[in-house]
Amino acid sequence: MLIGIDLGTTNSAVALWHEGEARLVPNSLGALLTPSAVSVLQDGTTLVGAAAFERMAAKDGAAATSFKRLLGTDRKVRLGRKEFSAEDLSALVLQSLCADVEAHTGERPTEAVITVPAYFNDRQRKATRRAGELAGLSVRRLINEPTAAALAFGLKDKAEREPFLVFDLGGGTFDVSIVEMFEGIVEVRASAGDNRLGGDDFNGALAMAVKGRLDPDERLATLGEARAQALLLQAAERTRRALTDAPEAEFAVTAGDERLSTTVTASEFEAQAEGLLRRLRDPVVRALRDSQIDAASLSEIVLVGGATRMPLVRKAITRLFGRFPNASVHPDHAVALGAAIQGGLIARDGGLEEIRITDVCPFTLGIETAEHSVRGTIQQGLFSPIIERNTPVPVSRSGVYSTMGDGQKQIAVHIYQGEAREVSGNVKLGTLSVPVPSRPAGEVSIDVRFSYDSSGLLEVDVEVPLTGTRHNLVIIDEEDRKAAKDLDARRKALAALKHHPREEAANQLLLARAERCYEEFLGDVRAVIGGRTLSFTTALDSQDPRRIADAAAELAELLDMLEANPVL
Known part of the structure; x- marks a missing residue:
């Protein structure tokens, strides 16, 4: 089975080309997006996805996110007692996606099209391919993310289109591609980008802007640098999302027994992010210059990537091009759907036989x-x-x-x-x-x-x-030579990691949510959370499915209420 995978910095997704259309595959929790996060518990258990992300700021939780930015480097990430390369961590995410496909279809995928930022260099691309191989996949092709998004956008009606620009701002990378569609050909005219610019950087800017007034007494310092930073970035992510629909939002974290909070306005966030917004311009100008296309000649500006939801980003794009962008494609789904379409092309599906893609060399x-x-x-x-x-x-x-x-x-x-x-x-x-x-x-x-x-x-x-x-x-670099020798050994090492069964993923996520909420609240509310959590863990130990389901429902209901009313 051939699948399409969007291996993202913040979230990943998997899709299939089936019965003439691309379809996203839900994970074990029913979500179409899986956080690109890996966590190792104290007993050596490895979690992937939402449960791992929730543990990022936990006291005893070792978690890693945004490791896509380390692909192609020698840097390691320590989780528990083990050290992982970015390829190892990416392979764990890919294995989780493959397990979701197998649970959904009854068949284990063996081949994949994996997306990469258009501006990934040779080492980063080879590292991505090796991660796929570590996950047990034959990587049929790497496709640039904006090219995949252009496929998903262009095949909605299969109409011919004058050159349009794909503006892809994800969690960790920024890509621009200028694309034209005519006579069944999807032609990429030029690509540019910034591999160090994405939603994560806006989170960091927001956290930096409020840290001083949020924590003037430096109570967060008592938690340790790593945990304090994780708490700030998680709070920044929540606040940034809230500012998408509101002129101001609360920025709150819990330090020990005290809840720290402040209010952030959209204008304050925009002022803090001004430097990041300026960086969006250079790749756009470079792509236009290389393609020899004037901005006024572009038929549309197509938005892709979750970070393009930010009003300040859309405002910057509107100012840059002098018109409103096209937000008709789903910013989080388009890349994975395009990868699945590329898979259909490789499989020579009859409904796609008249389509051909031409791409460009991203670097000199x-x-x-x-x-x-x-x-x-x-x-x-x-x-x-x-x-x-x-x-x-x-x-x-x-x-x-x-x-x-x-x-x-x-x-x-x-x-x-x-x-x-x-x-x-x-x-x-x-x-x-x-x-x-x-x-x-x-x-x-x-x-x-x-x-x-x-x-x-x-x-x-x-x-x-x-x-x-x-x-x-x-061209085969030294990493490729080493990988050829130790690929089997690394596969066995990843396979030997202790995983919870798939059916327990929802329970692990619920426990991680409960732990985070326990840390965020104080007093009687904290006591109630602790009591409900204890009831749930006791039910898990009983291994009685009915008892577990009842306790899970009670705990989830409490957490939903608290997260909907954070001032309780």
Whole structure:
């Protein structure tokens, strides 16, 4: 079975192409979105999704979120007694989504199309692919998130469309793509983005804005830095969502036995987020410039990603383009639905056989070179582009280079990805050593050809015309080599983690909610929460389904009432 997955920074979703349409698959709690969160309890139990997210600020809870931002790096996250890479944590989320599909259809998925930010570099894309493999999936294709959203938007009526812009602001990343649809072709004209800009950053800005007046006596410091920060960010997320529909909202956390609260206005939030809003402009300008399309020529501005719900973001977009954006697609669902459509295309579904997608190379690809300066010195470490960013793929381009030293016997072709003039500011992808005849400087040249396809595969061919020799390299970085050796071992390690059965996921979520509410309230209300929680845990220990259901209903009813009336 082939599925489409939106592996998000904040939330993830999975969808199927079935009977001529893309459909989202609900998780075990009935929700269409699964928080991209992993938690490890004191007994080693691993939770994924809503229950893990609720435990982020718990005293004894080790939880991780936003680890998508760490993909492609060596950074580890410690949860309990174990250290996890971003790939491991992402694989756990993917496994949870696969389990949801199996529970929904009775069949375990084996293949997937996984979405990635358009501006993910080569290492980040390969790390995403490895996470899918760790989860037991054959990753048929990685598709850029705005491209997937454009598919979902464009296939509603299959009408031809003049170039439109997909504005995708999610929990942790920001992407812009300019797309055109004609004669069954979905053509991406240009993409740009910022991998460090999303709803999480707006939460951080909001938390920073209120921390001083919320906690002048620094009571949160007694909780420890990590837990205090988690509490602030959770409160910021709730407040940010409330400000979507109201001019002001309460920002509240509980420190020990005291509830701290303050009021935040929408105008105050907008002022604090001004720097983040300015950062939205640069990728838009870059994509327009690269596509050679004027903003006035765009037919529509299509909003994707949960963070585009913020009124301050929509206001900024309206000011930027001088018109209101199109919010007709579901901001949280479009990317996963588009991934499922891509899966249908791969499976050659009859209803999609006339549709073809063309995408672009998101980063410039080239090699390291050296140049003679006007003073006669040699400046090394310079970047020479071969395939420019936003070139339609598949593509093949070549460049000619020559030796710079007398008697030079070898040329090291260092391959990079990025936009910086100096290679130190770009991402190194690999090296190919090419023997050359020993001749005076400049007399021996090489032809370097880059071939790049829609799956992100880069092949480098180098020819020495003087000798007729050819050398070839398919880019595989050191992480890929290590992954090939230890993939099975890592799969077994993930499989050995202690999980609660799927049917207990709702119980774990309810317990996590109860713990959070217990920390937020004081006095008699806290005592009532504690009593109801104890009744529920006692019922769980009894393993009597009827007793568990009754206790769960009573506890849920109490929590619903308290969350609806937080001032009690």
